[in-house]
Amino acid sequence: MTGILLADAHSAKKFAANRALEHIDDGMRIGLGSGSTALIFVRELADAVVRNEWNVTCVSTSSSTSRVAIELGLGLSPLNEVLHLDIAIDGADEIDPGLNLVKGGGGALLQEKIVAAASETMIVIADSSKLVESLGSFPLPVEVTRFGWKSTMSRLRDFFGTSDVDGSECKLRGGEGDPYLTDEGNFIVDASLGRIGNPEAIAAEINCIPGVVENGLFANIASSAIVGWPNGDVEVLSEGKCNPIMNSAAIEVGSQSAGGVHV
Numbered sequence: 001m002t003g004i005l006l007a008d009a010h011s012a013k014k015f016a017a018n019r020a021l022e023h024i025d026d027g028m029r030i031g032l033g034s035g036s037t038a039l040i041f042v043r044e045l046a047d048a049v050v051r052n053e054w055n056v057t058c059v060s061t062s063s064s065t066s067r068v069a070i071e072l073g074l075g076l077s078p079l080n081e082v083l084h085l086d087i088a089i090d091g092a093d094e095i096d097p098g099l100n101l102v103k104g105g106g107g108a109l110l111q112e113k114i115v116a117a118a119s120e121t122m123i124v125i126a127d128s129s130k131l132v133e134s135l136g137s138f139p140l141p142v143e144v145t146r147f148g149w150k151s152t153m154s155r156l157r158d159f160f161g162t163s164d165v166d167g168s169e170c171k172l173r174g175g176e177g178d179p180y181l182t183d184e185g186n187f188i189v190d191a192s193l194g195r196i197g198n199p200e201a202i203a204a205e206i207n208c209i210p211g212v213v214e215n216g217l218f219a220n221i222a223s224s225a226i227v228g229w230p231n232g233d234v235e236v237l238s239e240g241k242c243n244p245i246m247n248s249a250a251i252e253v254g255s256q257s258a259g260g261v262h263v
């Protein structure tokens with residue numbers, strides 16, 4: 001990871017957030033991510049909404065983003081009312097060349113993944129320090145239930161010990177004396193893996209461990225990444241990928257209707 005000064009990183013985030021606005025239009029249903037880069041986007045969006053007199057629907061991924069969005073006058077809707085979003089714009093802790101991500105440094109990975117899954121397109125915005133050759137230098141956040149968290153953490157450690165990663169040390173975020181609580185009231189275990197060999201498989205396997213609620217590996221979810229550099233350059237990384245979570249959800253809904261399932 002390239003080390004960049006804080007002020008430079010802020011400018012780079014701003015360049016990326018600003019470019020993301022080009023994907024927004026009147027009437028869109030937008031998922032608002034969490035973290036410092038996502039909050040820069042939220043501010044830019046609020047300005048653009050006023051400037052262009054847009055009418056947009058926003059769904060937030062965390063209580064901290066909700067607070068800022070409301071302060072800025074952006075109306076928020078619960079995901080349960082909107083169901084499907086056109087786009088989610090969110091930050092990341094790491095981005096690999098295949099657009100796989102590590103997220104959850106800010107603790108909002110669960111709602112971020114749910115919102116990304118409900119979105120037709122997920123665009124990641126980040127400063128250039130987030131680009132990595134392979135994921136894993138940033139500890140992987142795993143959201144776990146409070147009940148039996150020590151047992152879950154021990155199973156996670158065992159799992160990582162036999163996986164295609166370079167480490168297996170797991171720590172409760174905040175420590176036992178003052179554990180970090182997510183918006184959903186769960187704990188977060190941060191796993192120092194060094195290198196994550198097969199993000200898609202590992203993401204799926206982590207979620208099979210009872211007690212795990214969700215993990216911060218976003219594999220094959222992002223459609224593109226907008227990366228800002230301190231000198232003002234903006235790079236758009238895209239593999240033309242669709243969002244497989246969104247597509248499989250759409251297929252499921254379609255087949256249920258076809259089969260006459262009534263809710």
Ligand code: 5RP
Pocket residue numbers: 033034035036037038090091092093102103104105106107108109112
């Ligand atoms: C929060 C996240 C953030 O998107 C991630 O931590 C990046 O944050 P920042 O933009 O502040 O670097 O996943 O859960």
